[in-house]
Amino acid sequence: MQIDAARFLADLHVLRGFGASGVGKGVVRPAYSAPDLAARDWLAGQMRAAGLTVAVDPMGNLFGLADGPSILLGSHSDSQPEGGWLDGALGVVAALEVARAAREAGGPAISVVSFQDEEGRFGVTTGSAVWSGHLSQEDADELVDHAGVRLAAARTVMADRVTGDVDPAGFTGFIEMHIEQGPTLDTTGEHIGVVTDIVGIRDMKITFDGQQNHAGTTPMHLRRDAFQAVSAFNALLNDRLRNVITPSTVWTIGHLALHPNASSIVPGRAVFSMQWRDGDADRLARMEQVIRDTADEVAQARGLTLGYGPLLGLEPVAMDRRLRGALAEQAEAVAPGRWREMPSGALHDATNVSRLMPVAMVFVPSIGGISHAFEEDTDEADLVAGLEVLAGAVARLG
Ligand code: HGY
Numbered sequence: 405m406q407i408d409a410a411r412f413l414a415d416l417h418v419l420r421g422f423g424a425s426g427v428g429k430g431v432v433r434p435a436y437s438a439p440d441l442a443a444r445d446w447l448a449g450q451m452r453a454a455g456l457t458v459a460v461d462p463m464g465n466l467f468g469l470a471d472g473p474s475i476l477l478g479s480h481s482d483s484q485p486e487g488g489w490l491d492g493a494l495g496v497v498a499a500l501e502v503a504r505a506a507r508e509a510g511g512p513a514i515s516v517v518s519f520q521d522e523e524g525r526f527g528v529t530t531g532s533a534v535w536s537g538h539l540s541q542e543d544a545d546e547l548v549d550h551a552g553v554r555l556a557a558a559r560t561v562m563a564d565r566v567t568g569d570v571d572p573a574g575f576t577g578f579i580e581m582h583i584e585q586g587p588t589l590d591t592t593g594e595h596i597g598v599v600t601d602i603v604g605i606r607d608m609k610i611t612f613d614g615q616q617n618h619a620g621t622t623p624m625h626l627r628r629d630a631f632q633a634v635s636a637f638n639a640l641l642n643d644r645l646r647n648v649i650t651p652s653t654v655w656t657i658g659h660l661a662l663h664p665n666a667s668s669i670v671p672g673r674a675v676f677s678m679q680w681r682d683g684d685a686d687r688l689a690r691m692e693q694v695i696r697d698t699a700d701e702v703a704q705a706r707g708l709t710l711g712y713g714p715l716l717g718l719e720p721v722a723m724d725r726r727l728r729g730a731l732a733e734q735a736e737a738v739a740p741g742r743w744r745e746m747p748s749g750a751l752h753d754a755t756n757v758s759r760l761m762p763v764a765m766v767f768v769p770s771i772g773g774i775s776h777a778f779e780e781d782t783d784e785a786d787l788v789a790g791l792e793v794l795a796g797a798v799a800r801l802g
């Protein structure tokens with residue numbers, strides 16, 4: 405199987421053009437946006453040109469299907485509200501190149517996928533969560549984004565592209581190539597990461613409701629200020645979690661909406677995202693209890709009411725030994741002594757797909773460990789090394 409590195413890199417740059425931010429190589433291509441649809445239409449054309457049959461399921465997950473049983477390769481092509489050009493896109497374009505190379509060489513049958521809403525405009529890896537059965541379409545349809553749009557409404561923009569459900573039974577396994585999105589490989593100078601496990605995640609919206617009031621006339625001791633509650637909650641939580649966490653545990657308040665969000669109004673309402681991740685499901689549960697107890701205490705002490713959105717989440721998962729072994733053998737062939745086995749602190753569609761079939765992942769370095777930012781980038785040589793590992797592993801498994 406002969407991969408074409410120039411064709412692969414050229415395709416990556418074409419895909420970057422859909423939703424290009426104009427800042428560095430960044431992209432703004434959230435799920436179901438116009439650039440996301442345009443990117444998916446372009447990808448569908450590439451799939452057809454590679455001899456694959458295009459299928460789109462009701463969530464908008466895009467498949468390029470080989471005939472008969474096949475190995476599934478891919479990732480996602482939606483981005484964060486401010487995203488990098490490689491997060492997800494790399495795995496989809498690498499899959500396309502391996503599918504083309506395998507076909508040209510009469511090699512193993514390869515199907516390609518770009519999952520929808522991996523970046524969680526509506527939840528956590530929503531497209532693959534529904535495809536895998538982790539989340540029902542009915543429950544997914546009730547999810548709302550930060551602007552209050554329901555998923556059921558958002559996905560209607562894809563309705564005329566939908567061909568129907570895609571049966572996972574025809575796939576023998578799934579391999580997702582991705583950038584690391586963290587500092588490990590960049591720091592060690594290694595070129596390839598073979599993933600051992602993917603951490604678990606919990607994510608829920610929390611709402612504090614107080615009293616909206618005049619910022620000049622309301623004495624401090626009479627205020628029921630929703631922002632002050634968030635601030636107090638955050639400080640108390642950071643302190644209390646210290647008894648529960650390990651050095652790899654992480655938690656984030658990444659979205660905060662104050663109402664009505666004006667300089668001279670004491671905010672009456674604060675809605676924020678609370679997300680936490682760890683490799684141990686029991687620790688995730690203990691953290692949830694600390695979070696709920698702390699929010700409850702802050703709300704009571706300040707005379708606010710407290711509300712929770714649905715608790716979303718994915719369990720930690722281990723990668724398949726056989727697929728992982730093929731990636732490791734090929735990593736040693738491509739970058740002798742310059743690769744490592746490592747866990748993933750980022751979430752991936754592979755977590756959901758592991759419910760359906762054996763899965764594995766291969767990482768390439770992220771320069772400066774930066775991702776979910778316009779600055780995200782990877783050396784071209786590393787992009788190509790990762791593609792060589794993916795293609796070689798597929799050939800070994802074929
Ligand atoms: O947030 C994540 O880990 C993934 O990139 N959606």
Ligand code: MN
Pocket residue numbers: 480491492522582752
């Ligand atoms: Mn990703």
Ligand code: MN
Pocket residue numbers: 484491523776
């Ligand atoms: Mn991401």
Ligand code: MN
Pocket residue numbers: none
């Ligand atoms: Mn006034």
